[in-house]
Amino acid sequence: MWTIMQNRIQELIETLGLQPHPEGGYFAETYRAPQWINTENGNRSLATSIFFLLTSENISRFHQIKSDELWFYHEGSPLTVHVLSENGYKKLLVGPASGSGHFPQQMVPSGVIFGSTVDEPDSYSLVSCVVAPGFDFQDFKMFGEAALLELFPEEKAIIARMS
Numbered sequence: 001m002w003t004i005m006q007n008r009i010q011e012l013i014e015t016l017g018l019q020p021h022p023e024g025g026y027f028a029e030t031y032r033a034p035q036w037i038n039t040e041n042g043n044r045s046l047a048t049s050i051f052f053l054l055t056s057e058n059i060s061r062f063h064q065i066k067s068d069e070l071w072f073y074h075e076g077s078p079l080t081v082h083v084l085s086e087n088g089y090k091k092l093l094v095g096p097a098s099g100s101g102h103f104p105q106q107m108v109p110s111g112v113i114f115g116s117t118v119d120e121p122d123s124y125s126l127v128s129c130v131v132a133p134g135f136d137f138q139d140f141k142m143f144g145e146a147a148l149l150e151l152f153p154e155e156k157a158i159i160a161r162m163s
């Protein structure tokens with residue numbers, strides 16, 4: 001079963017031209033709006049879109065960006081997005097619509113700290129992420145375990161799992 005999955009993961013990496021992402025997982029930018037806007041962080045494209053692929057063997061580590069991020073489910077198992085914010089810790093499930101909280105579209109607000117996992121064993125998840133204003137690595141910040149523990153001392157369990 002895992003071999004079939006690995007073949008599909010390899011096929012997705014090749015056919016979608018995915019590259020390793022610094023936060024973990026694989027991505028490819030599919031769209032960058034040709035219009036530009038002036039934000040408080042500098043000039044940014046109006047919007048960008050990526051494919052993002054994560055497997056159950058990997059983690060997308062905690063990071064932060066300066067735009068709201070819309071997530072869209074495509075295939076595989078649900079993706080769990082772990083969100084740390086002033087409201088504490090919560091999970092968003094990006095996956096086939098179900099009564100148990102999975103939703104094919106999720107929104108992660110700008111400024112929160114988030115990472116993701118695929119919680120079903122021997123599996124993967126393919127999603128898209130759209131951000132407006134568009135993505136710029138200048139707006140991207142990764143967080144180590146010590147910094148996260150200082151910000152969220154009550155969330156030791158998830159911080160340890162994701163580090």
Ligand code: GUN
Nearest residue numbers: 029050069129130131135
């Ligand atoms: N482009 C490159 N990296 C990213 C990312 O982490 N999120 C989004 N939305 N776009 C990106």
